Amino acid sequence: MFDVIVIGAGVSGCAIARQLSRYKASVCVLEKCEDVCEGTSKANSAIVHAGFDADEGSLMAKLNVRGNEMMDDLARDLDIPFKRNGSMVVCIHKEELDGLKTLYDRGVKNGVKGLKILSREEALEMEPNLSENVEGALFAPTGGIICPFELTIAMAENANVNGVDFRFNTRVEDIRKGEDGFWHLRTNNGEYVSKYVVNAAGVYADKIHNMVSADKMHIIERRGDYCLLDKQVGGYVSHTIFPQPTKYGKGVLVTPTVHGNLLVGPTAIDIENKEGTATTAEGIDALTAKASENVRNLPMRNVITSFAGLRAHLEKHEFVIEEVKDAPCFIDVAGIESPGLSASPAIGEMVGNMLRDKMNLTEKDNWIGTRKGITRTEGLSVEEMNALIKENPAYGTIVCRCESITEGEILDAIHRPLGARSLDGVKRRTRAGMGRCQAGFCSPRTMEILNRELGLSYEEITKSGGKSNIVIERTKGEV
Numbered sequence: 430m431f432d433v434i435v436i437g438a439g440v441s442g443c444a445i446a447r448q449l450s451r452y453k454a455s456v457c458v459l460e461k462c463e464d465v466c467e468g469t470s471k472a473n474s475a476i477v478h479a480g481f482d483a484d485e486g487s488l489m490a491k492l493n494v495r496g497n498e499m500m501d502d503l504a505r506d507l508d509i510p511f512k513r514n515g516s517m518v519v520c521i522h523k524e525e526l527d528g529l530k531t532l533y534d535r536g537v538k539n540g541v542k543g544l545k546i547l548s549r550e551e552a553l554e555m556e557p558n559l560s561e562n563v564e565g566a567l568f569a570p571t572g573g574i575i576c577p578f579e580l581t582i583a584m585a586e587n588a589n590v591n592g593v594d595f596r597f598n599t600r601v602e603d604i605r606k607g608e609d610g611f612w613h614l615r616t617n618n619g620e621y622v623s624k625y626v627v628n629a630a631g632v633y634a635d636k637i638h639n640m641v642s643a644d645k646m647h648i649i650e651r652r653g654d655y656c657l658l659d660k661q662v663g664g665y666v667s668h669t670i671f672p673q674p675t676k677y678g679k680g681v682l683v684t685p686t687v688h689g690n691l692l693v694g695p696t697a698i699d700i701e702n703k704e705g706t707a708t709t710a711e712g713i714d715a716l717t718a719k720a721s722e723n724v725r726n727l728p729m730r731n732v733i734t735s736f737a738g739l740r741a742h743l744e745k746h747e748f749v750i751e752e753v754k755d756a757p758c759f760i761d762v763a764g765i766e767s768p769g770l771s772a773s774p775a776i777g778e779m780v781g782n783m784l785r786d787k788m789n790l791t792e793k794d795n796w797i798g799t800r801k802g803i804t805r806t807e808g809l810s811v812e813e814m815n816a817l818i819k820e821n822p823a824y825g826t827i828v829c830r831c832e833s834i835t836e837g838e839i840l841d842a843i844h845r846p847l848g849a850r851s852l853d854g855v856k857r858r859t860r861a862g863m864g865r866c867q868a869g870f871c872s873p874r875t876m877e878i879l880n881r882e883l884g885l886s887y888e889e890i891t892k893s894g895g896k897s898n899i900v901i902e903r904t905k906g907e908v
């Protein structure tokens with residue numbers, strides 16, 4: 430029995446959980462996967478959008494701009510990387526220059542600060558690898574880049590330290606209002622009861638909504654394919670380069686990531702498949718062609734991996750954050766497509782305030798608003814490294830060669846609150862396996878550590894929970 434149950438441990442659910450953890454209330458997050466950040470929050474462009482794209486007056490615009498403003502403090506408090514690298518919307522056809530002015534005006538109305546329309550020369554001076562056809566650009570200095578895994582994980586960890594319960598591998602299968610007036614949630618792990626439910630289930634938010642409401646919701650999964658390029662070419666552009674937006678979204682961008690790679694994508698393909706995250710050759714060809722219109726000689730030979738994410742698109746293209754009319758005490762957080770990552774702190778704030786007012790919640794005296802991230806060895810001097818190794822010799826063993834991740838970092842990832850239990854759990858917390866060889870070298874070594882530290886047999890260790898086991902059976906008996 431909880432005061433509030435949040436369904437979904439994506440960036441929305443974790444932001445809401447963290448906000449609720451300020452109050453004297455029992456809160457539980459139910460997540461069908463084995464870890465946080467397993468849905469759309471793990472596969473996106475990782476841009477903290479400035480906020481000029483969403484329609485004036487929309488909730489999307491309001492929460493985007495507010496979330497963007499909150500990100501500096503949040504990144505500082507949770508010890509996660511965030512960089513305001515600035516974004517540019519590039520125009521390559523003279524007749525489309527008016528479009529930049531429209532975006533500029535919309536941005537100003539949305540409250541975006543510092544917008545500027547650049548001439549061809551100014552744009553090329555700031556980004557020498559832009560297409561020679563560039564006619565002008567809209568520059569937004571408040572645009573930024575963040576690590577979506579670290580943002581989501583850090584908010585979850587902080588919520589957990591403040592008392593929020595997280596139940597993984599727990600899929601909500603049905604919801605009904607009991608005679609006791611509470612919500613009863615049937616899961617594969619038994620029944621949960623709560624006074625309030627928050628539906629933050631990403632592309633599944635329609636399924637969850639439709640369990641309690643006669644007014645049906647339909648989410649369209651809009652797939653976006655990406656290519657991630659090696660750090661060798663991470664500096665090919667320094668700003669996030671967008672084309673002009675279309676009705677399908679913000680278009681194919683080229684951006685540095687906060688960890689120094691180059692990211693190209695996404696496409697926008699409606700697929701009506703909630704698990705359809707396979708990339709396609711056509712998708713990759715399309716994104717390469719589109720991105721090459723704005724950035725010249727893109728170094729696509731340096732691709733190290735490709736992936737796809739699913740936008741939870743609603744026909745009206747707007748965030749739906751409200752109490753469901755025919756289901757009191759049930760809050761939808763649905764249609765959270767882009768800019769959901771940027772808006773997440775503001776989504777947390779909005780839902781937290783909503784529930785605080787409805788439930789008359791009062792603040793805890795002992796809420797901890799900060800969190801210390803994993804000690805990173807990247808960029809440390811030899812002296813600093815030696816001091817760290819002296820303190821803990823595990824920092825002297827490199828496990829992931831591509832990203833130079835040490836055993837000490839992996840141990841920290843496993844043993845901290847809501848620690849990693851799979852290869853991807855370790856990867857998203859430490860970057861071990863994210864480099865050029867894409868975990869070819871470090872997987873067996875990370876498995877050894879998971880085996881030793883968690884007592885998981887090799888057959889039990891998975892890539893990312895569920896049936897993603899790596900070792901199926903032994904061919905040579907015990908060693």
Ligand SMILES: Cc1cc2nc3c(=O)[nH]c(=O)nc-3n(C[C@H](O)[C@H](O)[C@H](O)COP(=O)(O)OP(=O)(O)OC[C@H]3O[C@@H](n4cnc5c(N)ncnc54)[C@H](O)[C@@H]3O)c2cc1C
Nearest residue numbers: 437439440441461468469470474476601631653769770771
């Ligand atoms: C291609 C693409 C590019 C994007 N780029 C950006 C960007 O650059 N900037 C930006 O701001 N936004 C971007 N977004 C949007 C952003 O990624 C999303 O808005 C955000 O990640 C949504 O988070 P969420 O928590 O609502 O959903 P999710 O991350 O999908 O989380 C939902 C969670 O609910 C769980 N769940 C579902 N059903 C159940 C159930 N029955 N029981 C228990 N748990 C359940 C899922 O397993 C999942 O973990 C992009 C999205 C895509 C797809």
